[in-house]
Amino acid sequence: MRDFPLIFERSVPGRRGFGLPESDVPAQPLEELVPPQALRRRPPALPEVSELDVVRHYTRLSHRNFSIDEGFYPLGSCTMKYNPKLHEELARLPGFARLHPYTPEELAQGALQLLWELGEELRELAGMDAVTFQPAAGAHGELVGLLVIRAYFASRGEKRTRVIVPDSAHGTNPATAAMVGYEVVTVRSDARGNLDLAALEQYLDERTAALMLTNPNTLGLFEEQVDRISERVHAVGAQMYLDGANFNAMVGITRPGDQGFDVMHMNLHKTFSTPHGGGGPGAGVVAVKSHLEPFLPVPVVVRDGDRYRLDFDRPQSVGRVRAFYGNFANLVRAYAYLRTLGAEGLRAVAEHAVLHANYLRVRLAPYYEIPYQRICKHEFVASGVRQKRRDGVTTRDIAKRLLDYGFHAPTVYFPLIVEEAIMIEPTETESLQTLDAFVDAMVAIDRECREDPEKVRTAPHTTAVGRLDEVRAARQLDLRWRPA
Amino acid sequence: MYPEDYRYSSEHEWAKRENGRVRVGITRFAADRLTDVVYVELPQVGSEVRFMQPFGVVESVKAASELYAPVSGRVVEVNERLRDHPELVNQDPHGEGWMIVVEATDPSELDRLMDAQGYRRHIGEA
Ligand SMILES: Cc1ncc(COP(=O)(O)O)c(C=O)c1O
Numbered sequence: 001m002r003d004f005p006l007i008f009e010r011s012v013p014g015r016r017g018f019g020l021p022e023s024d025v026p027a028q029p030l031e032e033l034v035p036p037q038a039l040r041r042r043p044p045a046l047p048e049v050s051e052l053d054v055v056r057h058y059t060r061l062s063h064r065n066f067s068i069d070e071g072f073y074p075l076g077s078c079t080m081k082y083n084p085k086l087h088e089e090l091a092r093l094p095g096f097a098r099l100h101p102y103t104p105e106e107l108a109q110g111a112l113q114l115l116w117e118l119g120e121e122l123r124e125l126a127g128m129d130a131v132t133f134q135p136a137a138g139a140h141g142e143l144v145g146l147l148v149i150r151a152y153f154a155s156r157g158e159k160r161t162r163v164i165v166p167d168s169a170h171g172t173n174p175a176t177a178a179m180v181g182y183e184v185v186t187v188r189s190d191a192r193g194n195l196d197l198a199a200l201e202q203y204l205d206e207r208t209a210a211l212m213l214t215n216p217n218t219l220g221l222f223e224e225q226v227d228r229i230s231e232r233v234h235a236v237g238a239q240m241y242l243d244g245a246n247f248n249a250m251v252g253i254t255r256p257g258d259q260g261f262d263v264m265h266m267n268l269h270k271t272f273s274t275p276h277g278g279g280g281p282g283a284g285v286v287a288v289k290s291h292l293e294p295f296l297p298v299p300v301v302v303r304d305g306d307r308y309r310l311d312f313d314r315p316q317s318v319g320r321v322r323a324f325y326g327n328f329a330n331l332v333r334a335y336a337y338l339r340t341l342g343a344e345g346l347r348a349v350a351e352h353a354v355l356h357a358n359y360l361r362v363r364l365a366p367y368y369e370i371p372y373q374r375i376c377k378h379e380f381v382a383s384g385v386r387q388k389r390r391d392g393v394t395t396r397d398i399a400k401r402l403l404d405y406g407f408h409a410p411t412v413y414f415p416l417i418v419e420e421a422i423m424i425e426p427t428e429t430e431s432l433q434t435l436d437a438f439v440d441a442m443v444a445i446d447r448e449c450r451e452d453p454e455k456v457r458t459a460p461h462t463t464a465v466g467r468l469d470e471v472r473a474a475r476q477l478d479l480r481w482r483p484a
Numbered sequence: 485m486y487p488e489d490y491r492y493s494s495e496h497e498w499a500k501r502e503n504g505r506v507r508v509g510i511t512r513f514a515a516d517r518l519t520d521v522v523y524v525e526l527p528q529v530g531s532e533v534r535f536m537q538p539f540g541v542v543e544s545v546k547a548a549s550e551l552y553a554p555v556s557g558r559v560v561e562v563n564e565r566l567r568d569h570p571e572l573v574n575q576d577p578h579g580e581g582w583m584i585v586v587e588a589t590d591p592s593e594l595d596r597l598m599d600a601q602g603y604r605r606h607i608g609e610a
Contacts, residue, residue, distance in 0.1 A: 171548075396546075413546045419517070470545045474522035475570065 003464070007057050011047040017054060064464050066408050067277075072434050074360075076379045076411035076423025077170065077218060079248050079270035080277070086340070087273070087333035096332050101324040105309050112308035115301045115325065118335045125346070126244075126264055127257025128287035132296045133326035138245055140321070141265025141284030142176040142212070144297060147318045148263060148288060149210050149239045150180055151295040155316060160209035160238070166195045168219055168415045173212045173243060182209060189417060193221040193372040197228060204236045214243040215259065216250070216377035218415040220357060220425075230260025239263065239292075247271040248427070249354055249377035252347035256287075263288045272334035283330040297321045352428035353378040356435060360426055363439045367446040371418055379425035381418050388420055391449040393456045395420040398445055400467060401459035405441035485512060485609075487578055491554065491594045492603035493536065498578060499554035499594055506555045506586045506594070510542065513607045515577040518544040524566040524573065526583055531559050533586060535593045540583065542573065551583065555593045561585035 030039065049057075066073070073080035091097065099111055119131045135141040146163070153160050163177035164185045174184040185203050190196040195213065211233045215223045223229065230240050242256045242264035248271045250256075256264045268283035269276035276282055288296065298317045299310035310325075325331075341349065354377050361370060361380040369383040384395035399409035399422070411423040426435060448456050460466060490498045496514035500507040515521065523543040533539040533553035540551040562584050566572060573581040588594075604610035 416547060471520040471522060474520075474545055 004057075004060060007047045007049065007054070008045075010049050010053050010057065013048060015048045015050055015053075017049065017051040066403075071406050071408060072426075072430060072438055073408040074410045074424045074426050074438065075408060076220075076381070076425040077245060077414070078277070078411065079245075079267070079378070079425060079427055080408075081248075081270075081273055081427040082429035083273050083275050083333070084337070084340075087336045090336045091329040091332045096329065099328075101328075109308055111328070112301055112310070114335050115331060116303050116308050118331055118338070119301060121335075121338050122266065122285055122287060125251055125255065126266065126287040127255030127259075128261075128264065129257075129290040130293040130296060130300070131285055131287045132300065132321075133283070133285055133331055134297045134320070134322045135265065135284035135286055136322055136327060137269070137282030138243070138265055138267045138284045139172040139176060140282075141267075141286045142172055142241075142243065143179060144284075144286050144318070144321050145241055145263040145265055145288075146176055146180040146182070146210065147321075148286070148292050148295040149241065151316065151318050152239070152292055153209060155295075158206075158237070160207055162203075162207045163209055164200065164203055164211045166213065166217065167417050168193075168195075168217050169212065169214060170218060170243065170245065170414075173214075177210075177212065189217075189219075192224070192374065193217070193219045194224055195229060197225050197232070200229065201232060204232055204238070206236055208233070208236055208238040210239040210241045210263075212241045212243060213261075214246060215256070216246045216379075218246075218423075219372055219381050219418070220246075220249075220376040220379035220423075221372060221374065222249075222377055226259045234260065245270060246378060249350055249379075251350050252343060253350050257289065263292060268330055268334040273337045274330040274333045281327045281330065283327045283334065285326075299325070301325075349428050350378070353426075356426040356428060356430060357424070359435060360424055360439065364424075364442055367443055368422065378427070379423060381415065382422040382424060383418055384420040384422055387446065387449045391453045393449045393453050395422050397456045397459060398422065398449070401445050401448070401456045402441060403460040404462045405444070407438055407441060486600040486603055488600045490578070490600065491597035492600065492606070493552060493554045493597050494606060495536070495550075495552040496607075497552055497554045499597060501591070501594070502585070504588070504591070505560065506557070506588050506591070507582050508554055508584050508586060509582040510551065510573065510577055511603070512577045513609070514549075515574050515581070518542065518549065519546050519574075520544055521570045521573040524563075524570050524583065526562045526566070527559050529559055529562055533557060533559060533584075535590075553586065554597055555586055555588045556590055557586040557588040559584050560587045 068080050068082060095110060099108060115133060122131055135144050161183055162185050163182040164187055165173045167186050167188050177184045187199050187203060188196050215226055217223055233240050240261045242261040244264040244266040247266050251271055265284045265286045268274050268285055274283060294314060294316040295318055297320055298314050299312045302309060302311045357376050357379050361376055364382055369386045371383055384398050387393045395412050399412045402409050413421055414423060415421060445456060458467060490500050492498055496511045498509055498511050521542055521544050525541040527539050535556045536552050538550040539553045542549055542551055563582050598606060601610060
């Protein structure tokens with residue numbers, strides 16, 4: 001199956017990618033510099049290859065990847081929108097790219113100003129009072145958000161032990177709550193796909209620290225009772241946490257702070273167009289209302305007159321949660337995104353994201369089960385149950401077959417409350433022609449399910465690597481930490 | 485398909501009385517929905533489980549789900565074979581794919597579970 005060797009298999013003893021001239025500084029014996037117990041007895045098992053070997057190996061591997069620069073990527077809940085190339089240029093400006101994180105504040109005023117202004121803009125969009133840039137991704141943002149909530153209750157001498165999570169939530173929500181030491185209580189969704197308010201009320205009491213809600217939720221549906229939910233949650237003194245992974249659906253239109261949320265994280269790598277997946281690290285900015293501000297991680301960027309500085313003097317802070325100030329280059333990209341789009345542009349982002357999702361939802365409805373038939377936000381959840389019952393073809397097969405049509409598969413089997421789920425998020429950056437081509441492919445696959453199901457069951461047929469035996473791979477783990 | 489002498493939880497575990505002890509597993513319906521099970525995380529013999537609280541995790545290529553104890557008590561046996569043969573859960577969920585045996589502290593908890601007919605209705609197969 002492997003059609004080209006591992007980089008380790010290309011290794012030839014003694015081969016090097018570079019040559020250095022003789023040093024003009026006298027060499028010190030290693031034994032004098034490093035204590036004996038820290039010295040290797042054998043050289044590390046690194047591949048010995050030339051620069052050209054490395055370039056070819058990784059360029060070839062990269063051709064096996066599927067990326068947003070290559071094709072439509074409707075991966076639900078991930079907001080795989082186009083990342084403008086302009087941002088790459090800006091993030092590489094030497095003044096940003098070569099700035100050492102320990103540069104004294106007075107010599108880094110530009111970078112600090114960028115952070116401060118980005119914070120102001122995100123605060124405004126969120127309807128919140130303060131932000132931190134430190135979290136490295138969404139799940140990390142959740143962790144910071146709940147640590148802040150825990151510190152807030154501790155400062156008030158309140159002992160709250162529970163976090164409530166809907167059954168449609170992303171797995172990171174209950175995982176985060178458990179990591180912070182809370183008991184996780186799951187509440188079901190109702191028939192319209194909203195959090196079930198009556199069920200929620202049964203669990204709300206003074207033991208509750210927070211409700212973690214996603215809005216729009218993972219079914220792509222706006223939580224229609226969010227104001228009432230906030231009211232009930234606050235009535236028992238608990239906090240409203242927003243998983244803002246789906247902010248793309250409402251940015252510039254409605255503000256989480258106005259919906260009653262006390263804390264939220266935003267995935268800059270989703271809504272604010274910074275690369276993700278294999279393309280780059282994330283950035284999970286956390287925004288809070290003023291009563292939670294004292295607990296944010298240090299340092300916080302503040303402005304004094306026309307100067308900017310890092311404020312470490314926050315005695316109630318949960319502390320640092322990451323080295324330095326977050327994934328700074330991504331913050332530059334997000335800043336560029338906000339400044340180039342402006343308020344009008346951002347609103348158009350949300351409107352088009354919602355329009356595109358509804359267009360696909362309606363056009364696919366004759367062919368695929370759509371369990372929640374209502375106007376969706378930026379994404380919707382379809383299901384492969386019809387194909388499974390009728391043709392014995394599963395959602396997994398349909399997803400694999402889409403690869404043959406040149407599309408990345410949607411998110412499948414999530415959320416867990418929808419059987420054979422196919423979660424489709426087109427994003428605002430796709431053209432009508434692309435959306436139509438995707439519909440054509442989905443319709444063609446539905447026909448294949450009926451007429452030639454074996455073709456779908458054994459897909460993909462055109463990719464470099466065909467169907468993998470996922471079950472065997474998971475049951476007979478073949479992992480090692482050094483080459484055999 | 486669903487043995488008449490078992491009791492069933494809304495979370496798709498079954499419980500079978502065996503002289504004061506209770507054998508526990510997941511139902512055919514749950515095993516089918518999970519698809520191929522690749523890993524089962526079970527408690528240690530001697531640990532305590534509580535009625536409808538998580539006692540372990542079952543993982544398939546599709547999802548990881550918690551296992552809920554259909555009765556409170558002390559774990560007296562766990563199915564060690566599942567460690568190397570998680571596929572037993574798919575092949576024979578109501579038999580060889582059992583997970584734990586519990587020395588029940590309050591066997592009357594089982595009365596709060598469904599019988600086979602109730603469970604079939606619960607999953608829409610009645
Ligand atoms: C709804 C939701 N919450 C949380 C997360 C976690 O975010 P991240 O992957 O940036 O850690 C995701 C990511 O996929 C998500 O879709």
